[in-house]
C-alpha cells in the first residue's frame with residue numbers, strides 16, 4: 074500500500090444505487106442518480122483535476138425522490154438531488170469560488 078499523489082480538492086459522491094421499485098425504499102437513487110452523475114461529470118470536465126465526480130452505491134440516505142450526493146471533504150450530505158441541481162451542487166462544493 075502507498076499513498077496516492079492524486080488528491081482532488083473536492084470529490085462528489087453520487088449515489089446511483091438501483092433497488093427494486095416494489096420495495097419499501099422504492100427505486101432508491103437509481104432513477105435519478107445516473108443523470109445527476111452524468112450532468113456533474115459534464116459540468117466538471119474542465120476542472121476534472123480539482124473536482125472528481127464518482128458514482129457510488131447506497132450512501133444511507135435513500136431519499137424518496139432524486140438521489141443522494143455527498144461532498145467530500147466538506148461532509149455535506151444532499152438528498153433529493155436532481156440533474157437541474159448540478160450548478161447549485163457545484164457552487165456549494167466549491168464554496169462559491
Ligand code: FES
Pocket residue numbers: 088089090091100101102103130131132133134135136140141
Ligand atoms: S439508495 Fe441512494 S442513498 Fe440509499
